[in-house]
Amino acid sequence: MxxxxxxxxxxxxxxxxxxxxxxxxxxxxxxxxxxxxxxxxxxxxxxxxxxxxxxxxxxxxxxxxxxxxxxxxxxxxxxxxxxxxxxxxxxxxxxxxxxxxxxxxxxxxxxxxxxxxxxxxxxxxxxxxxxxxxxxxxxxxxxxxxxxxxxxxxxxxxxxxxxxxxxGINIENMEGAMVVDVGGGTASVAVVSTHGVVVSDFSRQAGLAMDQAIISYVRDKYKVEIGRKTAEIMKISLGTMWYIKEEQQFLEVCGSSLVTGLPVKITVTGQDVAESLYPLLENIFHKVRNVLQKTPPALLGDIREHGIMISGGAGQLKGLDRMITNLTGIPSYVVEHPxxxxxxxxxxxxxxxxxxxxxxxxxx
Structure with missing residues (x-):
């Protein structure tokens, strides 16, 4: 490749x-x-x-x-x-x-x-x-x-x-840019200029923590234990920060009943994933606000002009860019090949x- x-x-x-x-x-x-x-x-x-x-x-x-x-x-x-x-x-x-x-x-x-x-x-x-x-x-x-x-x-x-x-950004001619990188272990937020990282913050509430949050949510709500891979499939298939009842999505998953100890199938929803992930994403949103508040005013115009760039595997969560746009008033987008x-x-x-x-x- x-x-x-x-x-x-x-x-x-x-x-x-x-x-x-x-x-x-x-x-x-x-x-x-x-x-x-x-x-x-x-x-x-x-x-x-x-x-x-x-x-x-x-x-x-x-x-x-x-x-x-x-x-x-x-x-x-x-x-x-x-x-x-x-x-x-x-x-x-x-x-x-x-x-x-x-x-x-x-x-x-x-x-x-x-x-x-x-x-x-x-x-x-x-x-x-x-x-x-x-x-x-x-x-x-x-x-x-x-x-x-x-x-x-x-x-x-x-x-x-x-x-x-x-x-493909030419950083020599770039005055200011903002990057939100949501990986498996950490989510980092940084403002970068020609001379390097100007302001930054990070959270440990990232992709793997999201999987664990889904596991805990399913355990509490359905009394079923699922594996990390199943949680990841739920995150990828159903994960969205814009839950609309009329567009509700469903997924059948397998797990182990905490009541009987036997294998069981349950149907989970996009709302389940959104509710389980929101506390973690709220932490990332707080980091975004914190970095913007500390950014030199001279760079804010460039960030607003070029938008907030989202990268990292967990950055592909549907609706994350829209949430950050609504939060900051600055257009946000997921890069190609995040x-x-x-x-x-x-x-x-x-x-x-x-x-x-x-x-x-x-x-x-």
Whole structure:
């Protein structure tokens, strides 16, 4: 899978090199250069001169006694809640922070080395997308995981900047833009100008928390326990923030009765999903208001002119753009390829590094 972009990507953008000079890092770029959007739900890889690798779920399966890795990605996710004896699954990235170095390194290494590449990369160079407000501890964890998997050098780029570049926006000529990135582990809100992130805030109430909210809602209302995958299907199929009775949607799902303990089928509605998700989305709306209130007045006109950009897999929730528009009075829209846009942005940086090198700042 390859998604083209015609971005003209000049500007002073938020790179954080892991070690050595950023210009040395740029000078070392070659065929083994990889952009990574490392999320709590999915990992998306962009390989220079090749394009996107289909996303893999951020899940790893391991053996209890030996801690040997069994499988990763979608195959491991399908085992969640139904693992054979002696095997368990782990999500090594929680709320966009690494909680298990070795599992994260295994996950990255496995995705990079899968048959798409036809060969093994022993020492790739990485650009990794990170959420706004990343702490020093979280930064070191990312670099440790990259080092563990054998990366020669690693650079971090903030997700809002990667999102803008991924949509083809020329950030050199951009005075102000607002990005709402709703991923699996975190939802970040940021105002970006030519010089980088100006104001930002984030919430841990994002895609995976939405799945859990749906599970809790169904448990309380229907006395039925459903799995995370079923909750995700409900979110994707029925999820909307604009519930209209005449347009009510229904979905039959399977679960386990909390009364009898037996398998049972129930019919859930779009209203169920809207009611379960609203408290979490209200938290995101609060972050949007907070960032706008702190934004310098000189940038507000540009944001109003260009609109609020929504990215991230959970950003595809139907009606989210309309809710943010009503909340702020500023037109909001979901970008093309919202799940991939950060990786596309990182990949665009790789493809246009000769253009970018004079504009980048060394932020060691």
């Amino acid at each position: 390859s998604i083209k972009t015609n971005a003209r990507t000049q500007g002073k953008i938020g790179f954080i090199p892991s070690s050595g000079s950023l210009m040395d890092w740029i000078g070392s770029l070659g065929a083994e250069d990889i952009g990574v959007d490392l999320g709590s739900s999915n990992v998306v890889i962009y390989i220079k001169n090749k394009g996107l690798v289909l996303p893999e779920s951020s899940v790893v399966a391991m053996r209890h006694n030996s801690s040997d890795f069994v499988t990763y990605g979608t195959q491991a996710e399908e085992m969640e809640g139904r693992t054979p004896q002696g095997i368990y699954t782990i999500r090594p990235i929680k709320e966009s922070a690494i909680i298990d170095y070795k599992s994260t390194a295994y996950l990255l290494n496995s995705i990079i080395n899968q048959s798409y590449l036809k060969r093994v990369f022993f020492h790739p160079r990485l650009i990794i997308c990170v959420p706004v407000g990343i702490t020093g501890v979280q930064r070191r964890a990312l670099l440790e995981a990259a080092f563990t998997m054998g990366a020669r050098k690693t650079v971090l780029i903030e997700q809002p900047i990667a999102s803008l570049i991924g949509t 799940l991939y846009v950060n990786a596309i942005g990182a990949g665009t940086v790789l493809e246009h590094m000769n253009i970018l090198r004079d504009a980048l700042q060394d932020l060691r």
